[in-house]
Amino acid sequence: MQRSHATVSVQLWILALGILAAFLFGASVRPLLGYSGRHSAAKPLPLSSVLCARTSPPAAVAAAAPDVATDIPPEQLWVPLVEPRDSYRAAADFYPYARPPPPGFERWLEYARPRQCLLGRYDRLEADLAPFRDPADPGRRSITRAALARAAELHSTVFYHVRDGRVSFDAVEELQAVAREYLQVLDRIAPHLPDIDFVVNTLDTPRTLPGEGTFAERLATTCANASAELTQRGELHGYVINSLRDGSDVQRELLPVISMTKIASCHGDLVAPPWYHIQHLAGKRGQGLGLETDVCRPGAPENLAWHQRVPHLFFRGSTTGGLVREGTPYQRFHRHRLVKLAADDPRMDVGFSAYLQCEPEVCAEMEAQYGRKPYVPEREAYRHRFLMVVDGNSFSSRLLWTMSSGSLVFRSHLFTEWYEDRIQPSVHYLPVRLDYADLSERLDWALTHDAEAHVIAQQAAIVARLHLRIEDVECYWLRLLTEYAALLQPE
Known part of the structure; x- marks a missing residue:
């Protein structure tokens, strides 16, 4: 009984x-x-x-x-991306695009399911691959070996090869260390891939801008459907200013190059998680929370209660964002304008801690104009309630781990990242225009809508916890290379 x-x-x-x-x-x-x-x-x-x-x-x-x-x-006010985990659904049911899944898609599902990766839509990846597809025959192998060979000849690239589930690479000596960082992911997914070859760009800027004419002409034509920020305010970003002023070696041909970032609807690169995301996330494998944060550790700055964080907008960084020499209009660069704007605003703690990518005389000139603030470690920055994330030379790599911090992210950007379709403006961060015309208004809102600001910060941390892990990086790379392999012509 x-x-x-x-x-x-x-x-x-x-x-x-x-x-x-x-x-x-x-x-x-x-x-x-x-x-x-x-x-x-x-x-x-x-x-x-x-x-x-x-x-x-x-x-x-x-x-x-x-x-x-x-x-x-x-x-x-929603937390997206909760998906069913029904292991009995057919593989095609997880493929939301109007064509059959690529060969190897079932192997991708077998890899992704136990790691709790997203199984459905990969729209950022789909958009990247669209220019390589034949509209009349989306399954045709349209990436030629000749185009791949030309991509492999670009400087600062690594040429990877998968054979019988093992990875090797060709790279010059100075790129060997970076090439090995990618192996932390590629070695894990290679047994699930067919024999393929692919090119990875190690620069933090994209390499292809298809079209005819100068960079300015291609910017006006190829990027006509890009964001209004680019077409109307591109002259306020260091990447665009440098490229227009000094020229650019970005390729006119559509080449199969895998890069860290690009301007959406503009560059032709295929975007994948970069090596430094891999480097930071790999140490957190299986823990759910990634990169340089450890919210679950008592006493960590990022574990401060919301009300204990300083209600300031904080940014500390270097003068990356463009190369500066005598005559360069650096005053228009995106980071320089931010520092100048914030100089007289007591609600903002914004400044440069290092002067880089500038000739010595110009570095000294800039420091005299903008000043220098002490370096602040990433975790100490999390003692502030509001964190500004702004592009560097291209995208800001700090966005991913800043979203884990529990502080509210203010984001101003032109460049997109591999997880762009997993986050939404005003849901996971507050968007800020490239000219910063709305920055003061955004900060006013956050200061007067404390509960709502806190919810957005929490939702960003949850997405980072659940969907921006090293496992998600692996699943993204495997999904990309599975789709890519189906488009690559055989040897």
Whole structure:
């Protein structure tokens, strides 16, 4: 009889936990269903309780979506990307594009499922590959060996080869270390790939801008459908200023080059997770939380309660963003304009800690004009409630781990990253125009809408926790190379 009572007790506990889980998960998807209930007494949870609980991803998501009084439309307060994990669904059911999956897609699913990677839409990747597809025959092998050979001849590239599930590479001596960083991912996924060859660009700028004419002419034609920020404000970004002024070796031909970043709807490069994301994330394999953050460690700056963080907008960095020599209009560069704008605003702690990529005389001239602030380690920056992320020479590599910090990200950018379709402006960060015309207004909003700002910061941390892990990097690389292999002509 005691055994029976114990069994009943266990069953009741299971039922109670099931009801609680259903309630929590329901709370997480209310915004998706148009739920507009508001309870001003509710507050965002401490970041550590959101991210450090040993729960399955759906429960962790549910815990992070409290009902708060907000001026943000309900449909924007959501945690996306929760997908079914039905292992019995056919592989084609996970492929949302209007063509059959590529050969090897089932092997990708077998790799991605146990690692809890996203299984459905990879729209950023799909857009990158679109120029290489034949519209009349999307499955045709349209990447020629001749184009691949020309890509491999570009300076600062590594030529990788997969044979019988093993990876090798060709690279000049100064690129050997970077080439080996990529092996931390490529060695793991190679057994799931066919024999292929591919080229990886080690520069932090893209290499192809297809079209005719000068860089300026291609910028006006090829990039006509790019963002308004590029077409209307591109002269405010160091990359564009340098390229227009000093010329660019970006290729006119569409070549199969895998790069760290590009300007969407502009460059022809295929974007994949860069080596320094791999380097930082690899040490967190299996822990869910990546890069230089460790929110679950007591006392860590990024584990400070929201109200304990200094309510300032913080940025510290170097003068990357363009090469500066005598006569270069560096005053128009994106980082320089940010530092000047913030100089007299007591709500902002923004400054340069190093002067780089400039001739010595010009470096001294810039330092006299903009000053120098002490270097602040990344983790110490997390003591500030608001963090500014702005492009460097191209994209800002710090965005990924800044999203893990629990602080609210303000982001101004032209360049996109591999996980761009996993994050949304005003949901995971506050977007800022390239000319910073709306920066003060954005900061005013964050200071006067504390609960909403906190929710956005939490949602960014959750996405980083669940979908920006080393496992996600591996799945992205494998998905990209699986699709690429289906388009590459055989030897």
